Amino acid sequence: MTGGAPDEFGLIAELFAPLAAGFPGALGLADDAAFIAAEPGFDTVATMDSMVAGVHFLPDDPPDLIARKLIRVNLSDLAAKGAEPRFLMLSAAFPRDVGQDWLRAFGAGLAEDVRTFGIHLIGGDTVSTPGPLTLTLTALGRVKAGRGLKRSGAKAGDTVWVSGSIGDGALGLKAIRGLLTGISAAYGEFLSGRYRLPHPRVSLGPRLLDLAHGAMDVSDGLVQDLGHLCRASGLAARIEAARIPLSPAAAAALELDQSLLASVLTGGDDYELLFTASAEAAETLADLSSQLGVALTGIGRVEPGDTGKVTVIGADGREIPVVQGGWRHFGGGSQSGE
C-alpha cells in the first residue's frame, strides 16, 4: 500500500492528453469516463488485450515500439472483425523506477500510432506496480450493424486464406534472441522488426465483410488459430505447408533449417488475417489484394471432420505432425509470449 509517483503521473497526463484532443467525448482525459454517441447502423466492436514485460515483450524493447505493438495487437483483433478502429483506453501499471525518458518515448509511440490509424485515446488508468510493466488496452471500433465477422462463420468447402506472410514474428523473436544464424543481417532485422511492430490489416478487414465467412487474426500461431476458427465453426481444415506465404527472409531461414517450419506453423505473433471464403470469392479477393497491395494466399480448405482439427500436408503429400495448442483462452488474445 504505497503511493504513486506524482511527478511521473503528472508527466503521463501531459503526454496522454493530446492523444484525446481530437475527440470531445474523451473530456480531455480529465474525467473518470468518456462519452461516445450512438451511431445508428453500426455495432461497436470491443476488444481488450494485455501485455506484460518479460512475457509478451522484452523489458528492454524500445518503449515506443512497446506502445505501438500494444495498439496494433488490438487493432488486429478489430480488423479481423471487419471493424474500423476508433477509440483506445489504456491502463498502465508502471514499475516505480520507470524513468521520464522511457515515458516520453512510450508516449511518442502512442502518439505516432494514434495519428497513423486516425484513432483517439479516450480514457484509462495509471497505477504503480511493484511488478513488471503491465499494459492493458481496450480498443473500440465500429462495423455495419450485424455484419461483423466471427470465428464461427466458416463453411465446409471454404478456402482458407491468409494475408501477408506467416512466421516472421516467431522467427523474429528467435533472431532477437540470437537463435537464428546464417541469414543476412538485413533479413534478421526484417524479421525482428516484424516481431516488434506488427502491421494490423486495418484496411483489409473492413473490405472482407462481403467476402469472408469465418475470420480471426493469427496471434497464437497459424495452426492453433485455424483450429480455433474451425472449432468455433464446427469443422476441420486441411492446409498445405508449401502454400503458406513466406517472406523472403523467412524463406531464407527455412532453407538453412527446415525444422523452423514448426515455428512458422505454430509460433504466433503474425497479426495477419486468417479467413475462409467460398471458392467463388477467389477472383474478387485477387482484385482486392492488388488494390490494397496486401498479399492474399489460399492455403487450404475447410472441411467436415473432427471439430477443430487442422491437418498440415507437406510437399511430399504426407501429413506433417503438429503439436496444436489447446484452447487456453477466454475472450481471445494471447496469454503467453509464444
Place this chain on the structure above:
Amino acid sequence: MTGGAPDEFGLIAELFAPLAAGFPGALGLADDAAFIAAEPGFDTVATMDSMVAGVHFLPDDPPDLIARKLIRVNLSDLAAKGAEPRFLMLSAAFPRDVGQDWLRAFGAGLAEDVRTFGIHLIGGDTVSTPGPLTLTLTALGRVKAGRGLKRSGAKAGDTVWVSGSIGDGALGLKAIRGLLTGISAAYGEFLSGRYRLPHPRVSLGPRLLDLAHGAMDVSDGLVQDLGHLCRASGLAARIEAARIPLSPAAAAALELDQSLLASVLTGGDDYELLFTASAEAAETLADLSSQLGVALTGIGRVEPGDTGKVTVIGADGREIPVVQGGWRHFGGGSQSGE
C-alpha cells in the same frame, strides 16, 4: 517469455463463460471481440480501472471480494456519470501460483456481482505475470444522449452534496491493519467491510441527471476529489467538517481520536457520489434520498476563488489545514492504494 498455465486458463474460461451467457454479442467469450448494437438516443459511457495486489488491495483479501471491489469501483465511475451499467471487459494478469480454489472464489465473486447489477461480461484477456495479480476492468454503461454528468458542470453558488457516509473506507483500511483501536468489534467489521466492498450508487446516479451540475465519485479522498471537480469547473469550494456525514462507526472512531478527521477528509475508498446542485434542488434531493434510502447531505458550497481550492471549516469556524493531493491522473481512477 514463458508459457501460461493451461489448466488454470481452461478453468478460467469455464468460470467466465456463464457470465456472458445473457448477451449474445459477447460470442460466448470464445472470439476476440464483442459486438454491441448502437442504441439511438443513448451515449455509451466507458471507464477503466486497474487494481494491483499489494497496492489497491491486500494480497490475502478474499478473492470474491477482490473481484467484486474491482467491478464496483468501475460501476461507481459510471454512476457518477448518471449512467446505467451494462457491460464489463476483464483483463487479468495472474501469478503462476494462482490456485484453482482462489480462481473459483474469484469467479464466484464476479458471478455474484454480474447478477446483482444485471450486467454482462463480454470479453477481456487472461495472461500470466511473474509479478503481483493485476486486474483491469473496462465498464461500459449508457446514459441519455448528451445528458451524462461531468466533473466540469459545477456552478458558483451550488451546494456540494455527498451520498452515504464519508471516511469509512479509509478507517476500514486502518482497522484491517490493526491501527484502529478502542472501537467495538462490530464497528471495526463494519468499517473494514466498507473498505473491502464498496456499494456503488448505481440507483442514485441516473436519478441525478436532471439535478446535479458537476459530479464525480469519491475514490481518492473527499477533499482531493472535490478539488478535482472544482478545478474542472474553474471554481473553488468551502465545506464544513461538521456537516460531513459519518457512519456511527466512523463517528465512534473520531470521538476516540480526533486526528482521524484527516483520514475522513483525504483517505479515499469511499465510492460515494459527490455532486453539486443549485439551492432550489434541495427539496427534490431530500425526496429522492428518502425514496432510494440513500442519505444525501449538503456539506458546503461551490464559489468563485482559486481554481480547485477546497477550504474545510472546522466546528470552531476556523479553517482546517488539509494537505490536498495534486492532480496525478489521466482519465480518473486511483493510482495508489490510499
